[in-house]
Amino acid sequence: MVDCKDYYKNIHLLEWEHEKMMMEGEDLNTKTRDIQTLRVTKELQVFLFAENNQQRMQKEIQTLEKTIKLNENMHKRKVSDKKRILDRLNGLIRDKEYECTVLDSELKELAVSLVERQQIQEACVADMTPAATQRMKDIVARRKLVDLAKSQSQEVAVLRAEVERLRMKTFPALVQNN
Numbered sequence: 372m373v374d375c376k377d378y379y380k381n382i383h384l385l386e387w388e389h390e391k392m393m394m395e396g397e398d399l400n401t402k403t404r405d406i407q408t409l410r411v412t413k414e415l416q417v418f419l420f421a422e423n424n425q426q427r428m429q430k431e432i433q434t435l436e437k438t439i440k441l442n443e444n445m446h447k448r449k450v451s452d453k454k455r456i457l458d459r460l461n462g463l464i465r466d467k468e469y470e471c472t473v474l475d476s477e478l479k480e481l482a483v484s485l486v487e488r489q490q491i492q493e494a495c496v497a498d499m500t501p502a503a504t505q506r507m508k509d510i511v512a513r514r515k516l517v518d519l520a521k522s523q524s525q526e527v528a529v530l531r532a533e534v535e536r537l538r539m540k541t542f543p544a545l546v547q548n549n
Contacts, residue, residue: 421427 417427418424
């Protein structure tokens, strides 16, 4: 029974090794295909055929460091510009808030003045006698009539000018020279 067990154990071991070798073969085929389809760029050629890769790497590091410094300086400049803009906007906000407080105080004063005038108006209306009320109505009616007469006289003048224009259009006048 132990021999049988060892026999099957060896069979499983051989099957496992066979699968392992098949997978390694597939992996090697994939790597070969990747290498064959790899595009060789100038950068890759320089890396592969350069005698002194260390110097090339140092140059790349230096250019990257310069780029980083330039980006840092540009960032600092942008941050300072934004801070300056923020300070200017904060100043404008303070100015507008001050203007709002001034306008609020003026509004309160005008509201008080309006209430006082309304009270005075109400007191005057309450104190009017019927004769004064009738006189006020007569004055208002007269004002309306005067305004109506002015507007009608203006309309008459416009119509006269239109009539004169149409008359001149149909019967032109001959200008006499002296």
